[in-house]
Structure formats: structure tokens, C-alpha cells
Amino acid sequence: MRVMGVDPGLTRCGLGAVEGRPGAPLSLVAVGVVRTGADEELGARLVGIEAGIEQWLDDVRPDAVAVERVFSQHNVRTVMGTAQAAGIAVLCAARRGLPVALHTPSEVKAAITGSGTADKKQIGAMVTRLLRLSEMPKPADAADALALAICHVWRGGAQHKLAQAVARAQSRTAQGRTTGKGVAL
Amino acid sequence: MRVMGVDPGLTRCGLGAVEGRPGAPLSLVAVGVVRTGADEELGARLVGIEAGIEQWLDDVRPDAVAVERVFSQHNVRTVMGTAQAAGIAVLCAARRGLPVALHTPSEVKAAITGSGTADKKQIGAMVTRLLRLSEMPKPADAADALALAICHVWRGGAQHKLAQAVARAQSRTAQGRTTGKGVAL
Numbered sequence: 001m002r003v004m005g006v007d008p009g010l011t012r013c014g015l016g017a018v019e020g021r022p023g024a025p026l027s028l029v030a031v032g033v034v035r036t037g038a039d040e041e042l043g044a045r046l047v048g049i050e051a052g053i054e055q056w057l058d059d060v061r062p063d064a065v066a067v068e069r070v071f072s073q074h075n076v077r078t079v080m081g082t083a084q085a086a087g088i089a090v091l092c093a094a095r096r097g098l099p100v101a102l103h104t105p106s107e108v109k110a111a112i113t114g115s116g117t118a119d120k121k122q123i124g125a126m127v128t129r130l131l132r133l134s135e136m137p138k139p140a141d142a143a144d145a146l147a148l149a150i151c152h153v154w155r156g157g158a159q160h161k162l163a164q165a166v167a168r169a170q171s172r173t174a175q176g177r178t179t180g181k182g183v184a185l
Numbered sequence: 186m187r188v189m190g191v192d193p194g195l196t197r198c199g200l201g202a203v204e205g206r207p208g209a210p211l212s213l214v215a216v217g218v219v220r221t222g223a224d225e226e227l228g229a230r231l232v233g234i235e236a237g238i239e240q241w242l243d244d245v246r247p248d249a250v251a252v253e254r255v256f257s258q259h260n261v262r263t264v265m266g267t268a269q270a271a272g273i274a275v276l277c278a279a280r281r282g283l284p285v286a287l288h289t290p291s292e293v294k295a296a297i298t299g300s301g302t303a304d305k306k307q308i309g310a311m312v313t314r315l316l317r318l319s320e321m322p323k324p325a326d327a328a329d330a331l332a333l334a335i336c337h338v339w340r341g342g343a344q345h346k347l348a349q350a351v352a353r354a355q356s357r358t359a360q361g362r363t364t365g366k367g368v369a370l
Contacts (some may be wrong), residue, residue, distance in 0.1 A: 084272030087268070094226070102227070
């Protein structure tokens with residue numbers, strides 16, 4: 001099972017893909033970051049995030065996508081951009097009929113380190129060990145994306161095939177739906 | 186100048202387009218709502234919103250798109266979905282090189298009614314009068330989308346051509362940018 005993790009953000013959107021299954025060694029597929037400039041218009045930034053994620057989906061061809069669940073208690077100044085970047089990741093995956101899972105930061109921390117309150121350094125250290133890397137992936141957003149993907153491999157297991165079938169069916173429904181508008185052009 | 190307004194939401198995303206220029210009568214182009222089911226997966230809902238907005242952009246062919254600016258002080262339970270629907274509207278417009286403007290609810294209220302604290306009914310009444318409609322557009326999300334579009338026509342004016350040129354240039358930059366990732370497939 002190949003999973004792509006997304007740690008959403010407008011300035012740095014962490015992306016990481018791993019291959020594995022519960023109870024077997026994991027391997028790194030790809031890790032990196034899509035960046036957009038803080039001085040750009042919101043529209044250009046969202047187009048940049050979408051283009052980056054689309055390129056990754058083309059290259060990595062994951063079986064599922066795991067995105068960090070964003071809460072409104074997050075950093076208030078950046079939470080809207082983070083939510084929008086997360087929405088675009090979910091949209092890109094769903095458009096392809098890929099199953100999408102949202103995991104909270106504490107679910108990911110607990111899965112990777114055994115503690116829901118682990119810090120960034122601990123997450124980075126465990127990701128490095130679990131993927132048998134020679135050094136910690138940087139920046140932290142990239143390591144967090146790998147942690148999300150690993151969390152999903154371990155939580156996924158048997159539920160995966162069912163979720164995939166449901167996602168495909170829902171994607172078909174959503175694309176075929178009429179929009180019920182009253183146009184008077 | 187033809188402007189499409191978007192009152193973002195996952196359950197009901199209001200859309201409304203008007204034609205006009207500052208100091209001249211306005212006319213209605215289209216008004217309606219894109220709906221998605223609260224029981225659907227987030228991915229399917231976002232795909233539905235995108236498909237609806239794309240269809241509208243194809244039909245309406247606006248010169249600019251005005252989207253309500255979402256704040257984290259909004260209804261906490263729904264704010265993430267609202268932010269994500271807004272992000273998709275901005276993305277769809279920016280992908281086409283259309284200029285996008287974000288207006289706050291109080292800017293819209295002040296532009297349409299003269300008061301930044303006007304209620305929904307007052308907004309609906311003014312939209313109905315300004316567009317010389319026989320009845321108030323329903324639901325309120327549809328009327329709010331028209332109010333956004335009217336606000337933008339009135340605020341737009343001379344800034345429009347400049348914004349359009351900037352948006353086109355930024356759209357080209359964003360689409361051509363490489364994502365700076367380190368892939369190890």
C-alpha cells in the first residue's frame with residue numbers, strides 16, 4: 001500500500017509518500033515541500049499548491065492520501081490558508097477517486113511515537129528510524145507529511161479496500177450531479 | 186463589467202452574477218446555489234463544489250469573481266468547510282486568470298445598505314431593489330452572493346483593468362513554477 005501524506009500550508013505544504021503495510025518494514029517513496037510566496041495573491045498561491053500536488057499524485061501514484069485535519073484552534077493568523085491548502089489536497093485526491101483520510105496531529109503523534117503530545121523533534125527522529133534514513137527529513141513539514149503517511153499505513157490495513165470503493169462511488173456521484181441553479185443569461 | 190459573487194459554504198454555496206458599472210443600473214445575470222449533502226465525504230463535497238463553480242464560470246463568463254472573506258471568528262463548527270469552499274472558488278477563478286477579490290461581510294453590507302451591521306433581510310431587500318427583481322432571491326446565500334457581486338462592481342471601477350493584468354501574470358507564474366521536491370521513487 002502506497003500512501004501520500006500532506007501537511008497542509010500555503011507557505012510550505014509538506015508532502016511525503018511511503019510504501020508499506022501493517023507489520024512489515026516501511027520504505028520511503030518521496031519527500032518534499034511545495035512552497036508559495038507570502039507576497040503572492042491568494043489565488044496564485046492556491047493554483048501553485050494545486051499544481052504541486054497534482055504533479056506529486058502523477059509521479060507517486062498513491063493508493064490513498066492522508067491529510068492533517070485542521071482545527072480552528074490552530075494559529076488564527078494562518079488557519080484559513082492552512083484549511084484552504086488542506087481542502088485542495090482533499091479535492092485533488094477525491095477528483096481521482098482516491099480514498100482520503102483526515103488524521104489529527106495527536107493521532108499521528110500517538111501512532112508514530114506512542115505519545116499524543118510528542119514534539120516535532122521526536123516525530124522527526126521516529127520517521128527517520130522507521131524509514132531507515134541516514135538523516136532527518138527537512139523541513140519539519142516534510143517529516144510531518146511522512147508521519148501522516150506512516151500513521152495511515154498502520155491505521156489503514158483492512159479498511160483500505162472498502163474506503164477505496166466508497167470513494168470511487170462518491171466521486172462518480174459528485175461529478176455527475178447537476179447544480180440546481182436558475183440561470184437567466 | 187460582469188461579476189460573479191460567491192457566498193461560500195459546503196451545504197449551500199451561493200452564486201450570483203450581475204452586469205453593471207459604477208453609476209449605471211445593474212442587471213441580474215444568474216442566481217442560484219450549489220448544494221452538497223452533509224452525509225457525503227468531504228472529498229466528494231469539494232469535488233461537487235468545484236464542478237458547480239466551474240459550470241457557472243463556463244456559463245456566466247465573468248470578468249471578475251468576488252468571494253466572501255472568511256474569518257476564524259465565524260461559526261466554529263462550519264468555518265473549516267466554509268474556508269475550503271471559499272478556497273475552491275478562488276482557485277477556480279485564478280486558474281482561468283480571472284481577478285479575484287475578497288470582501289468582508291461588513292464591507293458588503295456597507296456597500297449595499299449603507300450600514301456595516303445590516304441584517305439578512307435588509308441585504309435581500311436592497312438586492313431585490315437594485316436589480317429590479319419581482320421577488321427576493323432565495324435562499325439567503327443566493328442573495329448574499331448577488332450582494333457580493335454588486336459590492337464588487339461598485340468598488341471595482343478603475344482598479345479592474347490593473348487587477349486583471351496582475352492576476353493573469355501571477356497565474357502564469359504559479360502554473361509554470363517547479364515544486365522543488367526531492368523524489369526518490
